[in-house]
Amino acid sequence: MEIAKDSDELRQRLKSVRGDGTVAFVPTMGNLHEGHLSLVRQGLTMAEHVVVSIFVNPLQFSPTEDLDAYPRTLEQDLELLTAEGVALVFTPGVEDLYPAGLEAHTKVTVPGLTDVLCGSKRVGHFDGVTTVVCKLLNLVAADIALFGEKDLQQLLVIRKMVADLRIPVRIESVPTQRNADGLALSSRNNYLTSEALGLAPALYRNLIAASDAIQGGARDYEGLCSGVIQRLNTLGFVSEYCEARRCSDLLPAQEDDTNIAIFCAASLEGTRLIDNIVIEHY
Ligand code: PAF
Numbered sequence: 001m002e003i004a005k006d007s008d009e010l011r012q013r014l015k016s017v018r019g020d021g022t023v024a025f026v027p028t029m030g031n032l033h034e035g036h037l038s039l040v041r042q043g044l045t046m047a048e049h050v051v052v053s054i055f056v057n058p059l060q061f062s063p064t065e066d067l068d069a070y071p072r073t074l075e076q077d078l079e080l081l082t083a084e085g086v087a088l089v090f091t092p093g094v095e096d097l098y099p100a101g102l103e104a105h106t107k108v109t110v111p112g113l114t115d116v117l118c119g120s121k122r123v124g125h126f127d128g129v130t131t132v133v134c135k136l137l138n139l140v141a142a143d144i145a146l147f148g149e150k151d152l153q154q155l156l157v158i159r160k161m162v163a164d165l166r167i168p169v170r171i172e173s174v175p176t177q178r179n180a181d182g183l184a185l186s187s188r189n190n191y192l193t194s195e196a197l198g199l200a201p202a203l204y205r206n207l208i209a210a211s212d213a214i215q216g217g218a219r220d221y222e223g224l225c226s227g228v229i230q231r232l233n234t235l236g237f238v239s240e241y242c243e244a245r246r247c248s249d250l251l252p253a254q255e256d257d258t259n260i261a262i263f264c265a266a267s268l269e270g271t272r273l274i275d276n277i278v279i280e281h282y
Contacts, residue, residue: 023141
């Protein structure tokens with residue numbers, strides 16, 4: 001497995017890695033778990049070579065968030081990626097990706113989809129995500145890029161950016177990987193104590209209950225979502241939002257919409273967890 005520590009090295013190494021084969025790209029912030037590895041494995045079924053980036057992107061963290069504490073486990077990540085058969089890992093530094101500094105840097109903003117849900121709670125977060133993903137897609141110039149459905153809003157935002165900016169890459173999504181108890185895999189689960197890890201699966205259990213009710217004919221989305229929030233808060237979560245929205249444009253779900261998702265964000269012991277469930281009903 002080759003490692004490129006900056007954009008110039010990436011350009012050089014990509015030439016030899018690519019040959020005449022196709023490339024799938026998996027952008028990550030490291031601290032890899034089965035969720036990331038499922039993206040890599042999916043990429044290997046779709047392209048000859050997989051390129052992974054590991055970069056904790058400061059631009060997508062607000063000053064009050066966990067940038068400094070975010071788990072960095074590069075050695076372990078590289079071992080995992082070697083075992084999966086990844087061809088090339090890109091591990092740039094902040095100065096390489098943001099040569100003009102974070103503030104003075106050109107930013108990519110996707111309107112609309114980023115004003116709601118996590119976008120309204122984490123102001124500027126999605127500008128940080130789209131700016132770095134746009135840059136990484138330009139640098140790697142892969143045929144395919146893979147993103148997890150756990151960050152469904154992020155996935156929709158990136159799809160729109162790629163379509164709007166005509167970036168020549170195919171975006172593929174991979175289903176959320178979960179523990180046996182239903183908890184969605186996330187690097188932030190590492191922050192949870194064993195007590196919180198016992199409570200955390202209630203987030204997805206409540207989404208399943210709301211989804212079952214909708215499949216059974218319920219259409220009072222607001223009532224169902226406030227029920228989820230109440231039950232989570234009773235268990236000790238601090239809920240941020242739980243909302244039913246259309247998958248196409250993230251507008252609030254209406255009774256006759258057939259492809260909707262319930263999105264939820266809630267904190268446990270100060271650790272912010274997000275999850276979602278997609279519901280197709282006719
Ligand atoms: O989902 C993530 O890990 C990050 O938001 C991403 C896409 C790697 C951009 O920093």
